[in-house]
Amino acid sequence: MKKLLLLVLLPSITFAQFDFDGELRFFLTNSGSSWNVTIKLTAIGARWDANNYLTQEYEIISSGVSNPKYYIAFNHIKHPGINPAFAVGLYKISAIENGVEQAYFYMDWRTSYYCVNNEDPDVQFSYDVTNNIFLYNTLNINSSYQTFWNLTENLFITSGLENYWENCLVSLPIGGGHPNIYWGRHPFDDVEFEVDNYKIYRAVSSGLPPPNPNYTSIATVGSDIYSFIDYDFATGGPLSLQYRVTAVYEDLAESVYETIPTNSVLISGGLYKDYSEVDEKIEFYLSDNYPNPFNPTTTINYTIESSGLVILNIYDVLGTNVATLVNEIKEAGNHSVKFNAENLPSGIYFYELNAGGFVQTKKMNLMK
Structure with a gap:
């Protein structure tokens, strides 16, 4: 009877390992017989607390796992639980082994719409330990930019976030050696007006940027585009570039207006003109x-x-x-x-x- 009872109990012990709390979850795969992995979240730019106010907290969050445990979980600040919490923000997510970053991708949670009751707010990834690859389902997402609203049923709404537009612009090093900037949907889009497009401005200076940069318009993108790669320049030279973005809209009389600009970003280290691509205006x-x-x-x-x-x-x-x-x-x-x-x-x-x-x-x- 004791052996029979043991056989009955074992399945419940095994399946219980899959029942864990967290709105951001990672399963380790292809890990071999021994592993020790830390998942680290590093905030990029501004972030917001549970009440959608700007906060300086939740800048770096991490959690480690070693055998026999094979999963790591984090809680969204708007749905707190037993795990480390992350804020409403854009985070670089890294896999660390023996103190060395093995893989990373970027995940953007910068939306004021966060539904817990009727829609699933959870995002689940896996990390292939042997090959150092982050996966979403079977898709390799290493060095990519992902968003909460594309991976779940949640909506991309920024009107509830304090001073979002003045804090949304960031630069990410995933532009193939070119400046790559990301912003987001204007808070007033479909609220007070309908955005027609976004205009990107750039200021170029030698050495340290001046206190009042001379910005010029360099590109216009559609109302559903929130990123831009500047193929006129490549990283690694003596110049400094600053970027900012405005939203363009029309009123009922069809008069065209521009909003105030976003915050500006400075590409650190300076840039140089990549003359091989100066005339190339097409981008992926x-x-x-x-x-x-x-x-x-x-x-x-x-x-x-x-x-x-x-x-x-x-x-x-x-x-x-x-x-x-x-x-x-x-x-x-x-x-x-x-x-x-x-x-x-x-x-x-x-x-x-x-x-x-x-x-x-x-x-x-x-x-x-």
């Missing part, structure tokens, strides 16, 4: 599919900087490749492809563009 970009939600067809637009192999795949929520829309050589420029999901069930799907080292994933919703 994956647009939001339209319409979204859709039934059963939708259009995906994308731009590639240079000619080469382009792969555009569709995945379901389990990471299964359900369709390949593009797998061929494409010329530089703008492209468009339609996706027909008439043979697929309703649900959330992800589309991933892979071209010339550029990888980006976005979410779409099939509703039948």
Whole structure:
């Protein structure tokens, strides 16, 4: 009888390991017989507390795991629990082994919309210990930028965050050696006006930047684009560059206005003119599919900087490749492809563009 009782109890012990609290979770995979991994969250730029006020806290959060435990969890500040908490902000997420960063990606939680009751706020990743790879489902997300609103059902709304626009602009070192800036949706978009586009401004100086930089407009991007890579410059020279962004909108009389600019960012270390790409104004970009939600067809637009192999795949929520829309050589420029999901069930799907080292994933919703 004792042996039989032991057999009955063992399954409950095993399955209990999967029941743990946390809005940000990591499972270790391919870890071998022994492991010791620390997941570290480092805030990039401003962050907000549970009441959406700016805070100086929650700058660096970390938690370690070693065998036999194989998961790490963190709690969102708006849903506190037993694990280390992170704020509303943009974080660099790193895997540390023996004091050395082995892999990283960026995760953006900068939205004032955070639904706990009706929609799942959790985000779950895995970390391949042997190959030093962060994965979302089966997608390699190393050195990428991910967002809370693309990976969950939560919305991208910034109107509730204190002084968001004056604190949202950041620079991330994932532009292929070029300056790469990220901002976010203007807080008044669809609240007091509808944003038509965003304008990027740049100031160039030699050595230390002046107290009153001379900004000039260098680019305009669509209202659903919140990042920009400056291909006119590359990192590593004697110049300093400062960037800021404004939102452009029209009033009822169709008069055009610009908002106050975001905070400015300075690319540390100085930059130099990359003359091999001065005239190249095309950049990689994956647009939001339209319409979204859709039934059963939708259009995906994308731009590639240079000619080469382009792969555009569709995945379901389990990471299964359900369709390949593009797998061929494409010329530089703008492209468009339609996706027909008439043979697929309703649900959330992800589309991933892979071209010339550029990888980006976005979410779409099939509703039948």
